[in-house]
Amino acid sequence: MSKKVQFGVMLHGPGGHMNAWRSADVPSDASVNFEHYKNITLKAEDAGFSFIFVADGLFINDKSIPHFLSRFEPLTLLGALAPITSHIGLVATVSTSYSEPFTIARQLATVDMMSGGRAGWNVVTSPLEGSAKNFSKDKHPEHSLRYDIADEHLSVVQGLWDSWEDDAFIRNKESGQYFDKDKMHELNYEGEFFKISGPLNIERSPQGQPIIFQAGASPKGSAFAARNADAVFTHAGTLEKAQKTYADLRKQAADNGRNPDEIKVFPTLQPIVGKDEQEVRERYEYIKNLVTVEEALAYLGRYFDHHDFTQYDVDAPFPELGDIGKNSFQSTTDDIKARAKENNMTLREVALEETTRESPFMGTYEEVADQIIEWIENNGADGFVLTPHILGDFFHDFIDKVVPILVEKGYYDTSYEGKTLRDELGLPFKENRYSK
Ligand SMILES: Cc1cc2nc3c(=O)[nH]c(=O)nc-3n(C[C@H](O)[C@H](O)[C@H](O)COP(=O)(O)O)c2cc1C
Numbered sequence: 343m344s345k346k347v348q349f350g351v352m353l354h355g356p357g358g359h360m361n362a363w364r365s366a367d368v369p370s371d372a373s374v375n376f377e378h379y380k381n382i383t384l385k386a387e388d389a390g391f392s393f394i395f396v397a398d399g400l401f402i403n404d405k406s407i408p409h410f411l412s413r414f415e416p417l418t419l420l421g422a423l424a425p426i427t428s429h430i431g432l433v434a435t436v437s438t439s440y441s442e443p444f445t446i447a448r449q450l451a452t453v454d455m456m457s458g459g460r461a462g463w464n465v466v467t468s469p470l471e472g473s474a475k476n477f478s479k480d481k482h483p484e485h486s487l488r489y490d491i492a493d494e495h496l497s498v499v500q501g502l503w504d505s506w507e508d509d510a511f512i513r514n515k516e517s518g519q520y521f522d523k524d525k526m527h528e529l530n531y532e533g534e535f536f537k538i539s540g541p542l543n544i545e546r547s548p549q550g551q552p553i554i555f556q557a558g559a560s561p562k563g564s565a566f567a568a569r570n571a572d573a574v575f576t577h578a579g580t581l582e583k584a585q586k587t588y589a590d591l592r593k594q595a596a597d598n599g600r601n602p603d604e605i606k607v608f609p610t611l612q613p614i615v616g617k618d619e620q621e622v623r624e625r626y627e628y629i630k631n632l633v634t635v636e637e638a639l640a641y642l643g644r645y646f647d648h649h650d651f652t653q654y655d656v657d658a659p660f661p662e663l664g665d666i667g668k669n670s671f672q673s674t675t676d677d678i679k680a681r682a683k684e685n686n687m688t689l690r691e692v693a694l695e696e697t698t699r700e701s702p703f704m705g706t707y708e709e710v711a712d713q714i715i716e717w718i719e720n721n722g723a724d725g726f727v728l729t730p731h732i733l734g735d736f737f738h739d740f741i742d743k744v745v746p747i748l749v750e751k752g753y754y755d756t757s758y759e760g761k762t763l764r765d766e767l768g769l770p771f772k773e774n775r776y777s778k
Pocket residue numbers: 396397398399400435437465466467468469557558559560561562563564575576577670671672673674
């Protein structure tokens with residue numbers, strides 16, 4: 343049986359909750375603890391998860407989420423995980439605003455080769471202004487320009503990935519022929535932002551090219567995803583919203599001449615599960631109590647490019663912010679502003695809710711399994727990126743208690759579809775543009 347629902351797991355140290363590091367079931371240094379990453383990855387692989395997904399950021403200050411202050415660089419981490427895994431996909435977040443296409447193409451192709459075709463790239467444009475100062479730039483490019491750069495960056499990387507046709511390397515020891523010169527291609531790209539000749543100094547992997555993930559959700563972000571992404575990581579608080587995003591991405595992909603079945607949609611899934619209603623409530627209360635209002639204000643501020651929310655009365659209605667947030671996590675900040683207004687929320691309520699939002703996937707094991715099936719059956723998702731508040735019991739319980747129910751109901755199986763991440767996601771081998 344093939345999987346009707348697929349799972350990835352977001353690996354960000356102790357978990358998605360800003361104070362996850364304080365929980366007894368994770369090491370306090372989880373974000374730089376390789377054993378922790380290894381254990382989670384191997385358990386996910388054992389459970390047949392399709393991929394691990396490593397998020398990233400390029401700017402910190404003393405208001406940052408504690409475990410963001412010291413964390414592993416994603417591609418280096420994948421390099422270490424590649425040889426100790428054999429089936430699970432390895433997806434890393436890398437910024438198009440602050441990286442060189444040639445370097446990124448090489449690094450991702452290396453992970454792709456080392457893992458036998460299991461690499462993926464979460465293409466992000468980097469929301470935080472302060473990143474510019476870490477990359478010798480005077481100014482952080484504004485939101486729309488960042489996507490223009492991303493378009494060119496990605497097309498250069500994908501062009502470089504086709505530098506060599508699949509049978510270009512002969513390596514015949516007897517004849518002495520190492521490669522076929524006709525199957526080596528220069529890119530000679532010249533655009534508005536990049537000027538790159540190529541060829542890339544590494545061949546293609548068994549899946550042709552790494553998978554492209556995308557996570558931006560503004561109109562420009564989803565247009566970018568619909569043109570380019572094999573898989574999209576989305577936030578959807580309700581099935582209705584998920585259905586809208588799902589239909590919209592597929593439609594936009596089709597409008598771009600793509601097969602809509604070749605863009606897979608993975609909403610985030612933050613499970614809060616338990617054996618009964620009481621345990622679920624207790625677990626939710628536990629994560630709620632892990633954070634103070636002051637910490638929640640700093641957490642909220644990060645989405646708005648570290649806006650200082652302590653200047654407002656926390657019990658007054660959520661402040662009018664004008665364009666603040668538009669140039670950072672635009673889609674997220676638009677959503678926060680709209681929800682605050684719609685529900686007449688105070689700043690305190692918004693800040694606390696952001697750190698520990700009630701998830702639609704909150705309930706007994708059986709209820710959450712049914713909820714997942716409902717989303718899959720009703721065109722809300724192709725799969726989910728599991729983003730547990732804490733990468734300890736919340737994660738283990740999901741795998742040990744919810745996954746077996748999905749298996750029993752015929753929605754999931756723990757085996758793998760093929761050898762590559764493309765095989766696993768049901769995506770075709772990426773043909774080389776020159777061999778077509
Ligand atoms: C679900 C989701 C996950 C994201 N993950 C990352 C990440 O790991 N690192 C990063 O720099 N940006 C991340 N972003 C930010 C985007 O790359 C983008 O810069 C930001 O969301 C603004 O684009 P948008 O308004 O189109 O969403 C994420 C955004 C979303 C919605």
